[in-house]
Amino acid sequence: MKNKIIDSIIVLSVGFVVIIAAVTGKIIAEKDDLKLIGSILKPGEELQAVNNNKHILFDERGEAYGFIYSGEGRGYNGKLRVAAVSDTTEVIKSVQVLTNKETPSFINRLFRRNFLARFEGIRFSELAAGDKSVDAVAGATITSSAIKEALILGFTAGEGLQQNNNFNISAGWPELMVLLLFLISALISVKKFSAARKYLLWASWTLSVIFLGFVLGQPLTLPRFITLFTGYLPDPGGELYILLIPVLAVGFILISGKNNYCRSVCPFGATQEILGAIGNASHMRLKRFRLVKYIQWGITLLAVVLALVMNNPSVAEYSVFGAFFQLTGTALIFILLLLSIIMSLFFRRPWCNYLCPVDGVMAYFRTMRRAVISIFKR
Amino acid sequence: MFSNSNILGPLFWIIMGVLYMVFITGLVVWLKDLNIKMNWWKWSLVLLWFILLSIIIAGGFTLIGENEMRAGLLFIAVPGAVMIVAGVALSRFLFRNRHEKQNN
Amino acid sequence: MNKIDRRKFIKSAGLAGGALSLAGAAGAGYSAGADKDSYTGYGRTNYGEDQFFNRKPFIVDNPTYVKKGEPVRITAVEDIFKRNGMLSRLMFSRGDIEPAWKPADGIDALPGQLRDYYKANPGALEEFIKAMEKGRAQRANWEKYRDKYFIADAWSTAHSSPIRGRGAFPAEPRDRPEKSDFRGVNKVKLEPKSPSHASELIKKICYSFGASLAGIAKVKKEWVYQGSLRGVGREDYEVPSHWKYAIVIAVPHEWDSMYANPTYGTSYDAYSKLRFIAGKMEVFVKELGYSSRPHVPPTSYDLVMPPLAIDAGLGEQGRNGILITPELGANTRLAAVTTDMPLEPDKPIDIGVSRFCEKCKICAEECPGGAIDFSDKAETVVRGYKRWKIDQNKCFTIWNSVATSHARGCRVCLSVCPYSRKNNWVHSFAREVDPRDPTGLVASGLLAMQKKFFNYPGGQEYLPPPDGNNRTFGEAPEWMKTDEWFKI
Numbered sequence: 001m002k003n004k005i006i007d008s009i010i011v012l013s014v015g016f017v018v019i020i021a022a023v024t025g026k027i028i029a030e031k032d033d034l035k036l037i038g039s040i041l042k043p044g045e046e047l048q049a050v051n052n053n054k055h056i057l058f059d060e061r062g063e064a065y066g067f068i069y070s071g072e073g074r075g076y077n078g079k080l081r082v083a084a085v086s087d088t089t090e091v092i093k094s095v096q097v098l099t100n101k102e103t104p105s106f107i108n109r110l111f112r113r114n115f116l117a118r119f120e121g122i123r124f125s126e127l128a129a130g131d132k133s134v135d136a137v138a139g140a141t142i143t144s145s146a147i148k149e150a151l152i153l154g155f156t157a158g159e160g161l162q163q164n165n166n167f168n169i170s171a172g173w174p175e176l177m178v179l180l181l182f183l184i185s186a187l188i189s190v191k192k193f194s195a196a197r198k199y200l201l202w203a204s205w206t207l208s209v210i211f212l213g214f215v216l217g218q219p220l221t222l223p224r225f226i227t228l229f230t231g232y233l234p235d236p237g238g239e240l241y242i243l244l245i246p247v248l249a250v251g252f253i254l255i256s257g258k259n260n261y262c263r264s265v266c267p268f269g270a271t272q273e274i275l276g277a278i279g280n281a282s283h284m285r286l287k288r289f290r291l292v293k294y295i296q297w298g299i300t301l302l303a304v305v306l307a308l309v310m311n312n313p314s315v316a317e318y319s320v321f322g323a324f325f326q327l328t329g330t331a332l333i334f335i336l337l338l339l340s341i342i343m344s345l346f347f348r349r350p351w352c353n354y355l356c357p358v359d360g361v362m363a364y365f366r367t368m369r370r371a372v373i374s375i376f377k378r
Numbered sequence: 379m380f381s382n383s384n385i386l387g388p389l390f391w392i393i394m395g396v397l398y399m400v401f402i403t404g405l406v407v408w409l410k411d412l413n414i415k416m417n418w419w420k421w422s423l424v425l426l427w428f429i430l431l432s433i434i435i436a437g438g439f440t441l442i443g444e445n446e447m448r449a450g451l452l453f454i455a456v457p458g459a460v461m462i463v464a465g466v467a468l469s470r471f472l473f474r475n476r477h478e479k480q481n482n
Numbered sequence: 483m484n485k486i487d488r489r490k491f492i493k494s495a496g497l498a499g500g501a502l503s504l505a506g507a508a509g510a511g512y513s514a515g516a517d518k519d520s521y522t523g524y525g526r527t528n529y530g531e532d533q534f535f536n537r538k539p540f541i542v543d544n545p546t547y548v549k550k551g552e553p554v555r556i557t558a559v560e561d562i563f564k565r566n567g568m569l570s571r572l573m574f575s576r577g578d579i580e581p582a583w584k585p586a587d588g589i590d591a592l593p594g595q596l597r598d599y600y601k602a603n604p605g606a607l608e609e610f611i612k613a614m615e616k617g618r619a620q621r622a623n624w625e626k627y628r629d630k631y632f633i634a635d636a637w638s639t640a641h642s643s644p645i646r647g648r649g650a651f652p653a654e655p656r657d658r659p660e661k662s663d664f665r666g667v668n669k670v671k672l673e674p675k676s677p678s679h680a681s682e683l684i685k686k687i688c689y690s691f692g693a694s695l696a697g698i699a700k701v702k703k704e705w706v707y708q709g710s711l712r713g714v715g716r717e718d719y720e721v722p723s724h725w726k727y728a729i730v731i732a733v734p735h736e737w738d739s740m741y742a743n744p745t746y747g748t749s750y751d752a753y754s755k756l757r758f759i760a761g762k763m764e765v766f767v768k769e770l771g772y773s774s775r776p777h778v779p780p781t782s783y784d785l786v787m788p789p790l791a792i793d794a795g796l797g798e799q800g801r802n803g804i805l806i807t808p809e810l811g812a813n814t815r816l817a818a819v820t821t822d823m824p825l826e827p828d829k830p831i832d833i834g835v836s837r838f839c840e841k842c843k844i845c846a847e848e849c850p851g852g853a854i855d856f857s858d859k860a861e862t863v864v865r866g867y868k869r870w871k872i873d874q875n876k877c878f879t880i881w882n883s884v885a886t887s888h889a890r891g892c893r894v895c896l897s898v899c900p901y902s903r904k905n906n907w908v909h910s911f912a913r914e915v916d917p918r919d920p921t922g923l924v925a926s927g928l929l930a931m932q933k934k935f936f937n938y939p940g941g942q943e944y945l946p947p948p949d950g951n952n953r954t955f956g957e958a959p960e961w962m963k964t965d966e967w968f969k970i
């Protein structure tokens with residue numbers, strides 16, 4: 001009885017804190033567009049708005065010499081605003097990202113590799129018609145196409161052209177793979193298949209490490225939850241599976257109370273299991289380390305609140321997944337990763353048990369389920 | 379090596395040779411005391427592991443010597459992690475055989 | 483000593499020995515990396531040992547560049563230095579006289595050749611004007627950066643001294659080639675035992691003069707300039723019949739400063755070395771009784787160097803438009819001496835550079851000007867040959883933008899190229915294994931490591947603030963850091 005009350009209190013108070021944080025983040029006003037565009041002008045240059053997406057650019061002698069088109073694209077963590085200067089014949093002269101919420105290491109990869117410069121010299125109409133394009137940068141495909149999308153939308157809206165909203169949701173092997181992994185995870189829980197449990201687990205782990213981990217590089221992370229919570233959906237045309245994962249993971253936990261995702265779908269969980277098998281790792285006695293568990297969840301909550309207040313989900317990224325599967329991350333993250341790998345050989349799932357942010361989120365949903373059920377039972 | 383001296387270079391490699399000898403001798407005794415039966419291919423595996431580890435460390439430090447700190451550390455860390463995992467697997471394999479031998 | 487103790491001792495000594503040997507491996511590795519002797523070239527040996535890569539297994543009959551359409555000789559206006567020179571003379575006339583051309587006059591007011599070029603290359607003229615603007619800002623900003631790059635600038639200027647003015651060596655030809663190339667030729671002329679003897683000797687002499695690499699090519703008509711001939715001036719001409727063979731020589735830039743491009747490095751160190759080698763070679767060949775004519779940097783050429791060097795088997799063409807050699811990578815600078823001495827040409831090689839460049843694109847990502855082509859395959863047809871397009875004009879803008887005292891180059895694309903690496907065991911492994919691997923897996927693996935492990939700041943970072951942060955690719959050598967030596 002007492003436990004049930006505590007459950008409800010935890011669920012409500014954490015939910016309250018998170019919502020307050022989200023509201024605070026929204027209230028802190030977004031920067032005014034015109035000011036942002038103004039920041040890319042050279043001294044002496046003037047702007048005149050045609051509409052929200054198009055401005056005429058005047059040089060210091062007051063002669064119109066080009067346009068600035070600005071638009072929004074759907075990035076990985078949120079919308080990003082992009083402005084492009086063109087000459088009077090609509091040939092792109094320079095491109096700038098005005099605001100974004102992407103993980104810095106990802107978007108910096110684009111900037112560093114001259115991604116924006118690759119648009120220079122292309123005519124807007126060719127870009128919009130798809131006659132000319134720019135290859136996405138490996139490892140930052142969603143952000144790459146978001147910038148392209150923003151340029152095209154800015155131009156079509158600025159010129160009042162028909163926007164061809166090709167909203168074709170396409171499912172390919174990544175989506176099938178995610179479904180397969182969750183299917184296996186469901187089978188594992190079925191009593192009838194308990195004999196095959198071991199094989200199912202190993203099949204799932206292997207598939208997950210290879211495909212979700214190394215090929216797609218998209219394990220579930222905190223920013224993903226936060227973007228979904230704030231109601232932002234990345235471009236569903238391209239990467240449906242990154243939506244599928246959190247939905248299924250949370251769905252399973254709310255329905256069955258079992259954390260199917262962490263057990264067999266998460267590629268880094270699988271990595272730890274495989275390493276544990278190699279090193280014949282022992283179980284950790286969790287009871288003794290209860291405090292560490294609370295610290296783990298506390299850090300997750302803190303990260304969520306910070307990200308929401310700052311209105312930038314990428315702030316909450318502190319997992320080692322990127323470092324392991326794509327070799328990106330800070331020195332600290334790499335050290336954490338190395339420690340996790342070595343520990344995994346001797347203890348089962350050290351990352352999951354003491355560091356992973358997803359664990360906290362899952363625990364929260366499990367508590368929520370418990371609390372709701374207990375209320376109805378009464 | 380030792381660009382200012384033509385004495386230290388050969389000396390260094392002589393000492394390295396001695397170290398390898400001492401290491402192998404110690405390893406033999408160690409494995410005996412642990413009751414691990416070795417044969418030619420187990421020795422090959424163990425030595426291969428050690429040589430690979432040496433190469434990885436030497437390679438990483440070469441990059442560090444070239445002023446490529448980040449590359450050098452990653453060069454050690456990434457294959458190094460793989461080597462640690464392989465090392466644990468290898469030692470488990472050797473120990474497993476020991477138990478079997480004792481049980482028989 | 484009792485037995486247990488001895489066993490214990492051997493065991494712990496073994497453990498310590500193992501650990502120490504790993505530390506020794508680390509030390510040996512470190513010194514292999516730090517060793518300045520593992521820099522290729524730069525006059526370390528007079529016996530050709532800088533050309534250490536065994537080219538034999540990679541010799542092919544036809545050079546690896548791809549012909550498409552009719553070859554066309556390059557005209558003066560297509561050469562960025564000559565073109566910019568012509569335009570500058572119109573725009574910045576000496577004295578008080580009105581400039582002959584102002585940007586406001588428009589392209590149509592330009593004289594023939596220039597007008598045709600800028601019409602055919604939209605945006606090029608604007609780019610030049612932008613470069614001039616950037617150049618003004620560069621000179622105005624120099625005071626801010628002067629102290630930091632004080633030694634680097636002095637070093638560069640010192641290297642440029644044999645290049646400029648009347649004292650330049652070798653002297654510019656002042657006659658038709660039929661005259662100047664034969665001026666001073668020895669009346670005594672010995673027959674070489676065979677062309678291959680002659681080639682071998684000439685290459686040995688090249689090395690003794692300080693060349694890192696040397697090769698012989700037959701002069702192909704399409705590599706010769708058209709419409710402007712040194713010693714004669716603007717005129718169309720047939721390739722002189724005595725330009726039979728070209729002795730092609732290559733040297734690297736000083737490596738440490740080259741890695742610290744764009745601001746610490748210079749072009750002039752390699753240029754002046756090449757001028758000395760080629761100039762001496764001109765005299766040497768004439769002393770043997772044959773005609774000769776040196777073609778030296780920065781602009782004293784009548785032939786285009788990289789394809790000539792490819793013919794001579796020195797290397798292959800890279801995405802960055804630079805000759806890439808197995809020994810020096812993209813840190814290869816070229817000069818040539820044309821002669822009628824009977825020589826045996828070398829054969830071209832195929833070490834898979836273009837296959838590697840198709841995947842790599844590092845130079846395109848790192849170029850501060852975005853001047854290097856990103857397309858997968860070399861597809862742009864330039865004068866009858868396929869290549870990756872280099873936007874010379876954008877490149878020139880960067881020379882005028884980076885924090886140097888004046889526009890004296892950028893060369894970031896030389897530094898960042900994975901082929902431009904030291905000659906030590908780690909890189910030699912890559913150098914030897916990659917071209918022997920027909921599957922391309924080694925290349926992909928090496929490239930993944932290159933991109934993931936190494937620190938590439940990214941093109942924009944090399945520019946001065948506000949665009950970038952004056953980054954250099956590698957760290958400057960301590961002898962170039964002003965604050966180590968001077969009170970500032």
Ligand code: SF4
Nearest residue numbers: 849877880892893895
């Ligand atoms: S020299 Fe600099 S600007 Fe020119 S192509 Fe190379 S990297 Fe680009």
Ligand code: SF4
Nearest residue numbers: 800839842843845899
């Ligand atoms: S940096 Fe890469 S793409 Fe560029 S020339 Fe070198 S190998 Fe080729």
